[in-house]
Amino acid sequence: MHKVYLANSDTAFDVSEGETILAAAQRQGLNLPFGCQSGTCGACRAQVTQGRVETLGEPPALSPAEREAGFTLSCLARPMGEVHLDLHLPGAFATLRPQLWPARVIGKCWLAHDVIGLSLRLPQSERPLRWLAGQYLDVLTDDGARRSFSIANASGSELIELHLRVVPGGRFANWVAHDMPLRTILRFEAPLGAFFIRGDTRRPMVFMAGGTGLAPLRAMLQECVQRGETRPMTLFWGARAQRDLYCDAELRELSERCPSLRYVPVLSEPDADWHGARGWVHEEVLRQVPDIAGHELYMSGPPPMIEAGKRAFTEAGLDPARMYYDSFEYAYRTFPVANAP
Template sequence: MTHRVRLAGRETVFEVSPDETVLQAGLRHHLALPFGCQSGGCASCRVRKLEGLVEYPFPPPGLSAAEVEAGYILMCLARPRSDLLLDLHQPPQLDALRPRQLPCRVQSRTWLAHDVLGLSLKLPRGSASAGAFTWMPGQYIDLLLDDGRRRSFSLANAPQVDATNPTLELHIRVAPGGRFAQWAAHEMPERAILRFEGPLGAFYLRDDAARPTVMVAGGTGIAPIHAMLEALTRDACERRVYLYWGVRAQRDLYLHERLTQWSRRHAWLRYVPVLSEPEPGWDGATGLVHEAVLRAHPVLRGFAAYLSGPPAMVRAGKQAFAAAGLDADHLFYDSFDYAHETWPGMA
C-alpha cells in the first residue's frame, strides 16, 4: 500500500511505494534530503517522526536508545506502515545545497602529521558551477573513482566568502591498508583532476547561540569541526564553545598550534587536547576524550554537542552524553564508518 509523507513546516508531500524506504522515495521525488551510507550506520538521514508508523528490516544501528525514545528514525531503513509527518530538523537554506558531481584539480598536498595528508582541491576558475558551489561547515564530499567506488572526506574549511572558484581542504589519514590514501600520498600526479559529489551529510553547524556547545573530535574527526570553528571565528560568536580533541600522542595534534591561537584570541573558545597514550612529561588531559568532557561537564542538560570521528568514540559519546542529560534534539554527529561502507576494502 502506498503511503504519503509530509514534511513539517513545509508544503512538501510525497508518496512512498510498498517496496521503497522513505529515503528512496524522497530521492525519487528529487527532494534535498540528508543521507550518507544508506545502510543505517552513519545516521546522516536521521529525522524525527511526529506522526505515523514505520518498520525496519533490522534495528537501526546508527541510533541510540535515547534517540529512538525521542522519536527519531533513519529514512534509509524505514518503510512506512501509515501516512507520516516528519521533521527534517534542518535549516531551509540546506534545501538549496543539493549534491552535485563536479570536477576539481589537486592544488597542493601537504603532510600535516606523520600519517595525515592535507589535500587542497580547486574548482575550475570561471566555471558557473564552481561559483555556485558552497556547503555548510561540517559537511563532506565523496571523491569518485573511475570504477564507481567512492571515498568520503569531510571538508576541513568553511566556505570562502564571494569565492568564484572555492578551495576545498581535506584531511586524509594515510594508513598502511588505505589504498586511496596511499595513492594520494605517493602516486597521485601533480595537479591531478578528480571528480567529487557534494555537499553531503547532515553534520553542520546549527544557529543556536543560546546554548553552550561541546565539540568532540577523534583523530581526523577534527576536520569538520575545524570548518565549524573557522566559520565562528569570522563572525561575532555569541556562544560558549568547549573543544575536546582526542588523539593517541602529541605528534597527532597536527592543528594544535592553530587551535591554541584561536582559543587565546577568542574568549568564547576553550580548547582541550586529550591524549590516550601520553608521553612522559605530558601534563594535559588523558584517557578517552568523551570521559574528559564529562569530567569537566558532568551535567550536559542545556548544552549542544557535536561529535566527529571513529565510530566507537561517537557511540560512546552519544550514550554517555545522553546519560548526562543532553537531549537528542541538540546532539549532532559524524561517524567516520561511512567511508568503510561506501568503499569496502579500500578504507
Template sequence: MSFTVHVTPSGHQFSTEEGETILDAAERQGIVMPYGCRNGLCGSCAGTLEQGAVSYPGEEESDLAIGGENQCLTCKAVASSDITIHIKEVESTKEIEVRTLPSKVDEMEQLAHDVMRVYLKLLENQRLQFLAGQYLDFLMEDGRRRAFSIANAPHDDERIELHIRRVPGGEFTDYVFDTMKSGSIERIQAPLGGFYLREDSDRPLIMMAGGTGFAPLKGIIEHAFHIGIDRPIHLYWGVRAEQDLYLAELAEKWAAERENFQFTPVLSEPDEGWTGATGWVHEAVVADYPDMSAYDLYMSGPPPMVFAGKDAFLAVGLPEDNMYSDVFEWAKDNPNK
C-alpha cells in the same frame, strides 16, 4: 558607507560595508544565499531587486549573466542604497545542489606523519557551495568512492581543504601519499552529508573530535567565528599522542584570541611529560560537564568514540535532538567515512 539589505520572503535583513558584495555580506552575518561560480557567469546567485539600487564595480554588465532588468547577481552586486531583494535562501542541505565535477589538486602539505592536507580547486574558476561540516566523495574509476570532510568554512571557498589520514593498507590513502601531486585532476561529488552547524540555537557548544575528525569541526568553528556567533564553544580533541595534534597551534590561537572559545586536547597514550588531559576524550567531556542538559554537542571521528560518547552524554542529560555526529571509519578503506 553601510546600507541595509531586506530579503523577501524570509524577512531577514543585514548590513553591507562599503564595497562589499551582497553575497559576502550575507555570509558574514549567517544568511545563506544560493550561488555557483562567484564570478557572475552562471546566474545561480540571482535574485530580483524590488527596491533600491546596486552597482557592479569593475564589471561590464554585458559580461554578466543578468537575465532581466531587475535581476541582481548577489555575488558581484554592491548595494548603492538600502535595498530589498527577493531571493530564496538556503535553509537546509536539501536546497544545495549536489554536483559531480572535476577538480584539480592545487596544493598538498603533510601536517603529521600520517595526515596530509590537500587543497582542491574546481576548474574554470567555479566555486562549490556547501554548509560548514559537510563532506565530499572522491569518485574512483572503478565506481568506488572515498569520503572526506571539508575542513574550510563556506566563506573561504576559493579552495576546498581536506585532511586525509593514511590508513595502513588503504589503497586510496596510499595513492594520496605516494602518487597524488599538485596538478592531478580528481573527480568529486559534493557537497554531501547532514553534519552542519544549527545556527538557530542559542545553547553553548561542545565539540568533540577524534583524529582527523577535527577537519569538519574546524570548518564549523571558523564559520561560527565568521558569522559572529558568541555562544561559548569548547573543543575537545582526542588523539593517541601529542604528534597527532596536527594543527594544535591553530586551536591554541583561537583560544588565545577569543574569550568564548576553549580548547582541551586529550591523549589516550600520553607522551612523557604531558601535563594535559589523558584517557578517552568523551570521559574528559563528561568530567568537565556532568550535566549536559543545556548544551548542543557536535562530535566527529571514529565509530568507537562517537558511539561511546553518545551513550555517555545521554546519561548526563544531553537531549538526543541536540547531539550531532559525523562518524568516520578508519579501519577499512571503503566507501564509508
C-alpha cells in the same frame, strides 16, 4: 500510498506501500540527506513527531535512547499511515544539491606522521560550490569506487582542504601521499551529509573530535569565527600522543582570537612531559562540562568514540535531539544526482 510531511516546511510527498521514506523522496526529486543507505552512518536521521513507521531491521546507527526519542533512519523506515518528520535541518540545506565537480590538486603536505593535507582548487563558475561546514565530499576514483572525506574548511572560497589518514592498505590515501603529482585533476560529488551546526538555539556548543574527525569540526569553528559567533564553544580533541595533534598550534591561536572558544586536547597515551588532559575524550567532556544536558553536542570521529559518547551523554541527561554526529570510519555510499557544472 501514505503521505509524509516534513516539519517547518510546506513539503509533503507520497510513499508507496513497501517503499522507504528516502527512496520515495529520491524518486520525487526531493533533497533529503543520506549517506550509506544501509543504516550505519546515521546521515538520514529524522524524528517522527506524528504517526508510526516500521523499520527494515535494527538501525545500527541509532542508540536505544535515540529510538526511544522517536528517531528513525529514512533509508530503512516505511510509513504506516500518515507520518510527520522533523529532519532538524536549516533552511539553507534545501538549496545545496549535490553536483559533480572537477578540482585541481594545488598542494599536499604531511600534517602528522600519518595524516596528509590536501588542497584542491575549484573551477571558476557562475554557480560556485557552496557547502555547510561539516559536510563531506565523495572523490570518484578511476576504478568506479568512491572515497568519502569531510571538508576541513568553511565555505566561501575556491579552495577545499581535506585531511587524509594514511594507513597500510589504504590504497587511495597512499597514492595521494606518495604517487599523485601536483596539478592532478580529481572529480568528486559535493556537498553531502547532514552534519552541520544548527543555529536555531542559543545553547552553548561542545565539539568532540577523535583523530581526523577534527576535519569537519575545524570547518565548523572557522565558520563560527567568521560570523562572530558569541555562544560559548568548547572543542575537545582526542588523540593518542602529542604528535597526533596535527592542528594544535592552529587551534590554540584560533581560541586566542575567539574569546568564546575554548580548546582542550586530550591524550589517551600521553607523552611523559604531557601536562594536559588525559584519558578517553568523552569522559573528559563530562569532567569539564557536567551540565552537558544544557548544551548542543557535535561529535566526529571513529565509531567506538561516537557510540561511547552517545551512551555517556544520554545518561548525563543530554537530549538525543541535541546530539549531532559523523561516524568517521564508515564508507559512505552515495550516488550522483547531477552533472558537473
